[in-house]
Amino acid sequence: MTETPTIKxxxxxxxxxxxxxxxxxxxxxxxxxxxxxxxxYTPLEHSEWNGCTPTDLVFPFFLFIVGVSIVxxxxxxxxxLSLHRKLIIGVLRRAVILYLIGLVLNLFPYLHFSTVRIPGxxxxxxxxxxxxxxxxxxxxxxxxxxxxxIILVAxxxxxxxxxxxxxxxxxxxxxxxxxxxIDRTILGEAHLWKSSKTWDPEGILSTVPAVATALFGIxxxxxxxxxxxxxxxxxxxxxxxxVLAVIAGLLVDLFFPINKALWTSSFVLYTGGLxxxxxxxxxxxxxxxxxxxxTKPFVIFxxxxxxxxxLSGLIPRVLSMIxxxxxxxxxxxxxxxxxxxxxxxxxxxxNASLAxxxxxxxxxxxxxxxxxxxxxxxKV
Numbered sequence: 443m444t445e446t447p448t449i450k451x452x453x454x455x456x457x458x459x460x461x462x463x464x465x466x467x468x469x470x471x472x473x474x475x476x477x478x479x480x481x482x483y484t485p486l487e488h489s490e491w492n493g494c495t496p497t498d499l500v501f502p503f504f505l506f507i508v509g510v511s512i513v514x515x516x517x518x519x520x521x522x523l524s525l526h527r528k529l530i531i532g533v534l535r536r537a538v539i540l541y542l543i544g545l546v547l548n549l550f551p552y553l554h555f556s557t558v559r560i561p562g563x564x565x566x567x568x569x570x571x572x573x574x575x576x577x578x579x580x581x582x583x584x585x586x587x588x589x590x591x592i593i594l595v596a597x598x599x600x601x602x603x604x605x606x607x608x609x610x611x612x613x614x615x616x617x618x619x620x621x622x623x624i625d626r627t628i629l630g631e632a633h634l635w636k637s638s639k640t641w642d643p644e645g646i647l648s649t650v651p652a653v654a655t656a657l658f659g660i661x662x663x664x665x666x667x668x669x670x671x672x673x674x675x676x677x678x679x680x681x682x683x684x685v686l687a688v689i690a691g692l693l694v695d696l697f698f699p700i701n702k703a704l705w706t707s708s709f710v711l712y713t714g715g716l717x718x719x720x721x722x723x724x725x726x727x728x729x730x731x732x733x734x735x736x737t738k739p740f741v742i743f744x745x746x747x748x749x750x751x752x753l754s755g756l757i758p759r760v761l762s763m764i765x766x767x768x769x770x771x772x773x774x775x776x777x778x779x780x781x782x783x784x785x786x787x788x789x790x791x792x793n794a795s796l797a798x799x800x801x802x803x804x805x806x807x808x809x810x811x812x813x814x815x816x817x818x819x820x821k822v
Contacts, residue, residue: 455745456514456666458724461737463507464744470500471743471754471806477781477798481791486799491616492699494712501563501702502655502713503720504747508571509659510721512578513667520579529579537572539822540748541565547755551763560633561625561644564751569649574656583664586657593654594707598698600647601706614704616640621647621704641703648705655705658687658714666725673730680722687715739807742814749813749820750806 473486485496519525544564549555577589601620602612609618616622622641625634634642662683666676691700691712700708727733743750764776774782784801785794813819 456510456725456729457734457737457741458721458728459507459510459514460744461728461740462503462721462724462744463747464740464742466500466503466507467743467747467750468740468803468807469496470504471750471803472799473497473500475754475758475799475802477785477795478791479795481795483792483796486796489702491703492701494700494702494709498702499713499716502652502705502709503717505567505570505652505655506659506662506714506717506721508567509574509656509661510663510666511659512571512575512656513660513663516575516578517664517667526579530576533575533579534572536822537568537575540568540571543748543752543822544568547752550756551759557632559635559642560629561635561642561646563644564748566644566649566652570652570656573653574660577653577657578660583661586661586664590654590657590661593651593657594710597647597651598694598707601704602698614699614701614706616703619704621645643703648703651705651707651710654707654710655714658710658718662718662721673726677722677726677730680718680725684715684718684722687711687718689715691715742807742810745819746810746813748822750810754802754806 476482488497489495519529544562548559548562604620605611606620606623613619617640624647625642625645631639691708694708698706698708700712758777761776765773766779768774768779781798785798789797
């Protein structure tokens with residue numbers, strides 16, 4: 443992997459945002475790294491199609507956090523028009539680096555450019571960050587709200603009314619929806635998600651409503667930064683907004699189902715509402731009431747989020763490339779050897795899988811704690 447990070451001393455931050463990010467990243471590390479993919483508790487799996495499990499909340503929460511973070515990173519410079527060019531270059535530079543990191547992750551370790559998956563989680567983060575960052579620099583609250591509404595309404599109309607070429611009618615099925623057709627047409631089946639090759643959960647069209655998730659975060663972050671509002675007022679209003687967004691998402695779900703893979707408008711509203719509720723509660727608890735004793739483990743995860751996401755995905759691949767002989771003389775890869783040695787003899791299959799995932803999270807906590815103690819924050 444090629445990365446060009448800089449090591450900086452942490453600046454004063456919104457502590458509740460770091461805690462929220464840390465909770466999200468720690469949970470992401472758990473669900474992305476079970477001991478055994480064949481034995482997973484249901485809440486730690488993605489929905490098969492429609493619906494939303496706790497695991498389905500990880501990605502939208504992270505994009506929501508991206509939106510809030512844009513406000514806290516750029517607000518002080520946004521008002522100075524002379525700095526806009528520098529801000530735009532910085533946003534686009536970071537987006538390009540993030541996209542390349544995601545692409546390198548997809549290429550590792552075999553460098554098969556002819557079949558590399560072009561979309562991906564970090565790639566979507568990069569694209570959403572770039573678009574949302576430009577919206578923030580050039581827009582205002584009215585622009586963000588209008589864009590948010592237009593995206594959700596337009597996406598609903600596009601997905602449910604435009605006939606799909608070769609199919610003849612609009613639909614929301616995995617392989618025959620309009621987004622899947624666009625991905626196959628533009629990217630080609632060889633460059634899509636390897637588990638399907640006919641559609642991609644981070645595809646082109648579904649990235650558009652993902653921008654709305656970041657805009658939701660921008661609106662929340664902007665309100666949190668307002669100096670003319672008391673903390674109690676911020677908490678009550680944002681909590682109400684979160685609840686109303688969840689209700690709206692459930693209502694829209696009746697005719698445009700909550701679906702992560704399609705990133706439907708109902709999914710944006712539902713997950714954005716839950717993210718708003720979660721961040722608001724943490725803001726009240728941590729930043730307003732000052733309860734900070736429990737925050738350190740999550741801050742440790744939160745301040746190096748991209749680092750843990752990138753490397754936690756690489757290490758299992760490296761282990762799978764190592765072959766060893768187990769006690770029975772069978773040739774297995776490094777991951778299987780460690781898992782069969784330390785977990786399967788002592789737990790039921792599903793609990794062994796959970797124990798393996800939790801152990802991996804703990805290992806990463808130790809690594810990140812050592813980085814935190816040395817004040818090392820790796821940023822793109």
